[in-house]
Amino acid sequence: MKPPPFDYHAPRDLGSALSALAEAGTDGKVLAGGQSLIPMLNMRLAAPGHLIDINRLAGLDTVTAGPDGVRVGALARHSRVERSAEVAAAQPLLRQALRQVAHPVIRNRGTVVGSLVHADPAAELPAVLALLGGSVRLARAGERERDVAAGEFFTGPLESAAEPGDLAVSAFFPASPPRSGTAFRELARRHGDYALAGVAAVVSLGEAGEVVRARVACIGVGAVPIVVDVTSAGRPGDWAAAARAVQDRVEPEDDIHATAGYRRHLVGVLAERALGEAAREAADA
Amino acid sequence: MHEITLTVNGVVRQARVPARRLLSDCLRHDLGLTGTHVGCEHGVCGCCTILLDGEPVRSCLTFAVTVDGREITTVEGLAGPDGALSPVQRAFAECHGLQCGFCTPGFLCTATALLRENPAPTEEEVLEGISGNLCRCTGYQNIVKSVHRAAELIAEEP
Numbered sequence: 001m002k003p004p005p006f007d008y009h010a011p012r013d014l015g016s017a018l019s020a021l022a023e024a025g026t027d028g029k030v031l032a033g034g035q036s037l038i039p040m041l042n043m044r045l046a047a048p049g050h051l052i053d054i055n056r057l058a059g060l061d062t063v064t065a066g067p068d069g070v071r072v073g074a075l076a077r078h079s080r081v082e083r084s085a086e087v088a089a090a091q092p093l094l095r096q097a098l099r100q101v102a103h104p105v106i107r108n109r110g111t112v113v114g115s116l117v118h119a120d121p122a123a124e125l126p127a128v129l130a131l132l133g134g135s136v137r138l139a140r141a142g143e144r145e146r147d148v149a150a151g152e153f154f155t156g157p158l159e160s161a162a163e164p165g166d167l168a169v170s171a172f173f174p175a176s177p178p179r180s181g182t183a184f185r186e187l188a189r190r191h192g193d194y195a196l197a198g199v200a201a202v203v204s205l206g207e208a209g210e211v212v213r214a215r216v217a218c219i220g221v222g223a224v225p226i227v228v229d230v231t232s233a234g235r236p237g238d239w240a241a242a243a244r245a246v247q248d249r250v251e252p253e254d255d256i257h258a259t260a261g262y263r264r265h266l267v268g269v270l271a272e273r274a275l276g277e278a279a280r281e282a283a284d285a
Numbered sequence: 286m287h288e289i290t291l292t293v294n295g296v297v298r299q300a301r302v303p304a305r306r307l308l309s310d311c312l313r314h315d316l317g318l319t320g321t322h323v324g325c326e327h328g329v330c331g332c333c334t335i336l337l338d339g340e341p342v343r344s345c346l347t348f349a350v351t352v353d354g355r356e357i358t359t360v361e362g363l364a365g366p367d368g369a370l371s372p373v374q375r376a377f378a379e380c381h382g383l384q385c386g387f388c389t390p391g392f393l394c395t396a397t398a399l400l401r402e403n404p405a406p407t408e409e410e411v412l413e414g415i416s417g418n419l420c421r422c423t424g425y426q427n428i429v430k431s432v433h434r435a436a437e438l439i440a441e442e443p
């Protein structure tokens with residue numbers, strides 16, 4: 001099908017984008033890469049009266065990586081962040097996750113910030129932000145920019161703290177402490193599809209190789225990414241107890257792709273593998 | 286309505302389109318370039334893939350107004366000015382990389398960009414590179430062969 005008609009706005013600076021969004025109110029939507037919004041328009045699942053296309057905004061296509069972490073501007077495409085060696089050095093989990101987002105061609109247009117605002121419960125990047133304790137910076141006409149922590153940003157399936165009138169200008173993904181490793185494991189029916197379930201893991205080891213901190217974030221098994229701290233259950237080389245703790249915490253549901261029981265099983269297997277891989281990486285770090 | 290200018294296959298083209306015009310429809314209906322095929326309009330099948338400033342993207346998930354002023358290559362632009370097939374096109378013909386041909390424009394554009402970025406891809410890299418394109422006919426084996434063969438043909442070029 002074809003998208004329903006809408007009024008099109010193509011602002012060139014942040015101020016005009018924010019006033020267009022303020023004026024459109026609940027009838028307005030931001031158009032970034034369009035890789036989720038345009039399918040929804042084509043399927044007529046959304047019919048906003050106004051689209052505010054941010055693709056011409058100057059200064060939003062920035063990616064800065066440093067010892068603290070990675071800040072990604074609203075127009076940084078998945079592919080660019082995935083390819084950046086500086087990003088991979090500062091926070092390797094981003095590349096590990098991005099490689100599993102859709103297909104390379106979709107990643108040429110899709111934006112990292114767009115994936116966060118879209119907040120699909122099976123999407124990889126919200127789990128990365130939640131696991132690392134990152135934040136999203138929101139701008140709004142006539143107000144100061146504000147940072148919303150990942151824990152408060154994802155509020156439900158396809159729902160985030162970005163309200164009508166808000167523009168997410170960037171997101172921040174913190175670096176992990178020294179002697180940390182990360183991994184992202186998921187299972188999808190077909191390569192590039194949204195995952196049935198997936199697990200992002202970060203493990204930090206101490207001087208003697210003991211587990212100092214181990215956490216996972218699970219996708220596809222709840223309304224938002226589910227973060228579980230498994231530090232106390234984790235032993236380097238044996239993550240079975242940790243995996244069981246994760247299985248107890250998730251809230252999967254049945255759908256046409258898989259049963260809740262299968263998803264719960266899957267999340268345990270994936271958690272054990274992801275934690276093991278992250279721990280091995282931490283030991284080598 | 287919006288006046289837009291696109292450089293398509295090296296030719297500057299103008300069109301008057303509503304904001305909701307998908308780039309795929311702009312190419313096919315407004316500019317008469319029907320080589321770009323449309324299968325799903327969900328981003329899933331890949332047959333609408335074109336090159337935007339050299340990078341493969343889904344034309345069904347892009348509004349024409351968004352890419353005003355930019356450069357586009359469609360399947361019609363892959364052959365040389367004299368009509369000589371590009372190495373990727375020759376490889377698909379040689380290796381029987383198509384049957385009905387519906388998916389072919391998308392595979393050709395995707396493979397062209399893939400080989401520009403990575404002239405000697407491994408089996409894995411070819412599979413990953415074309416993973417976003419669906420084909421109902423060939424069973425993919427000959428498409429994979431075609432991409433490897435295209436890499437050889439490009440390497441042999443003077």
Ligand SMILES: Cc1cc2nc3c(=O)[nH]c(=O)nc-3n(C[C@H](O)[C@H](O)[C@H](O)COP(=O)(O)OP(=O)(O)OC[C@H]3O[C@@H](n4cnc5c(N)ncnc54)[C@H](O)[C@@H]3O)c2cc1C
Nearest residue numbers: 030032033034035036037102110111114115123168193328
């Ligand atoms: C075939 C296919 C497979 C896919 N598979 C996956 C997958 O496996 N995993 C995955 O995570 N995603 C997947 N996706 C979805 C897609 O990659 C992302 O959701 C998408 O790229 C989001 O970014 P965007 O820039 O394209 O956002 P858009 O589509 O432009 O926007 C998405 C939503 O976010 C809002 N928005 C975007 N940017 C901002 C901003 N800066 N400020 C405020 N609001 C904003 C929009 O208004 C809209 O509601 C797939 C898509 C397709 C077509």
Ligand code: FES
Nearest residue numbers: 324325326331345
């Ligand atoms: S028509 Fe664009 S991906 Fe199917």
Ligand code: FES
Nearest residue numbers: 384386420421422
């Ligand atoms: S050749 Fe028929 S769909 Fe691919």
